Amino acid sequence: MSLLPAELQDVTVSAGGRSLLRDVTLTVHPGEALLLQGAGGSGKTTLLRLLAGERQTSAVRARQRLNVVGPDSEAALLRRDWPQPVAGVLLSALQEDRWAHQAAAQAARLAEVARLTGLEDLLERDFRTLSHGQRRRVSLARALMPGPELLLLDEFTDGLSPAARAELGAVLRGLHSSGTAVVLASHRPDEAPDLGWRVLQVAGGQVSAAPPALPEPVAVPGPLAGVHLAAPADPPALLVRLQDAEVYRGNVRALGPLSWEWHGGQHWLVTGENGSGKSTLTRLIYGEFQPALGGTVSRPFLPRDVISERRRAFGLVGAELGIRQRRGWTGSQILGSAFAGTEGFMEPLTSAQSTQLQELAARLELQDLLDRDARTLSQGQLRRLLLARAVLHRPRLLLLDEGLDFVDARSRILFLQLLPELTAGGTHILLVAHRPQDVPAGITHHLHLEGGRAAGVEKL
Incomplete structure (x- = not known):
């Protein structure tokens, strides 16, 4: 039938x-x-x-x-x-x-x-x-x-x-x-x-x-009008170094061998076809993946390179993180967990942290999501909370792996408008993007991956 x-x-x-x-x-x-x-x-x-x-x-x-x-x-x-x-x-x-x-x-x-x-x-x-x-x-x-x-x-x-x-x-x-x-x-x-x-x-x-014809796309040309990343004032000290790093997913090499460095004052754009290793790279930098024997990843800016320190120093948005957050947690708990780098629970916040959370929620128009159970949210609503979580604690390194996926045009603009202020305060950004209109001005370096390897590295 x-x-x-x-x-x-x-x-x-x-x-x-x-x-x-x-x-x-x-x-x-x-x-x-x-x-x-x-x-x-x-x-x-x-x-x-x-x-x-x-x-x-x-x-x-x-x-x-x-x-x-x-x-x-x-x-x-x-x-x-x-x-x-x-x-x-x-x-x-x-x-x-x-x-x-x-x-x-x-x-x-x-x-x-x-x-x-x-x-x-x-x-x-x-x-x-x-x-x-x-x-x-x-x-x-x-x-x-x-x-x-x-x-x-x-x-x-x-x-x-x-x-x-x-x-x-x-x-x-x-x-x-x-x-x-x-x-x-x-x-x-x-x-x-x-x-x-x-x-x-x-x-x-x-x-x-709605009108029978497709609407005009939101007028946000690339580079994004009015959004320009500040160059962090950090000296050009080494932040992250990959040396002959390889990552295997199952029996397949997803990344490498790759040698690459991220220094103070740099903002990176990472591009490549689907399956070229972009998401694997971000998760390797963050510490969710470890390199195969013979390769190394170092993060010299950290006092101690352990998971608790990394999660406090990094902000991350990606598809896998969203899946882990789809539990019985409220929007406030998802945001507040950024300060201690936890997932699934929130340590008691100080008065200053609570104020910071509420102010960011207001800027990103998230107030009505703070008491919502994450399991009742749309993909777009959850991603908006995760974007806020990634920047709430003003991380040293911000990794956005197709971070603006699932987000409506207004919410994309509200988030991107935060980045100049954030980078002026010392945050360095690595952005994985397929769309030129999602890339703000001020990106300083470009890494292009093919088959898990660096096919091009350039200063912009």
Whole structure:
């Protein structure tokens, strides 16, 4: 039986005593393309989950559960503690009766989807060892395995390099032209492939029609207007040194051998294709990964190079950190944990620290999230808290690994406007970014990675 049209009629969804969607009436027709816009926490992801059948309601005419391609589905796989070959992740989507006991058909479908999404070389890799962009590619492939009539995408372009966005955008255009309906929730509508979208605005849990054409992207050209990083006044002393460092994820070398130095007064931009080692580098600098035998990482600016000292001296934002914070902690606890470098609990704050927390929350418009349980937050709301946590204690080194992913335009600007003040106070920044418009002026050095190695190092 066909899943489409998928219909919602006067649907209200509540969780934790809060209304997530209110009186929503919506029909998704066969073969159409629907673009959902709205600020973080407006209800876009909840609407996708409703259409997917994750939230049970008689108003949804779904006959099977669909996969939402987005950060939540990736996080569910990353929380598992056992090896998950990509091939197995894809095959797990074939749960309908028509695929039962059809090993040859399943293998053929696996090969077809892997070829379509460019995953042939990753089928034996453990999903947990992939880069953010590679995981997004796998999530799309998993959703395509059953040959769905409806494809649900949540902030799909986040984490993808420009080349990957173009490649997978072409895949989406091909699917749509063959009759697959597509629903996309996005803070970056200018990155959406041209599918002739019907645009809806989601605000305060309610859905309304938006102008038929894609809106102009927010006018924040790169370098960002009015945002210029200050050069820290530190002498050019050594902050971090990598010497012949290699990192292996499973049996695959994810980074190195790499020799590289970060000195006082420098702000770094790190670029590269998905899977080139960018996130591995940030986690190596932070101390979450250790180099293989024969390589070294030193942080001479620390009095003692131990985890407690590193966490007090560093600020970090990345996909894995967000997954660890998705627990029963409040927004205040997430922010306050920055002062002691803890995760999951907050040591008692001094009066000055409490004031500092409240002032930063006000500047970033986070006051309404401080008492919220992290498990009830949208990806965008959680990322906004993590950005604030990374800078609250005014770290010596700030590592932003695609830090502005999942964040709406206003919140991106509010955060970026903090950086000149922060860097004037002595913070050094390392920024991993695929988008030129996310890179503020004042970056002094550029490291480009290919295949885990330095393909280019330059002073800007």
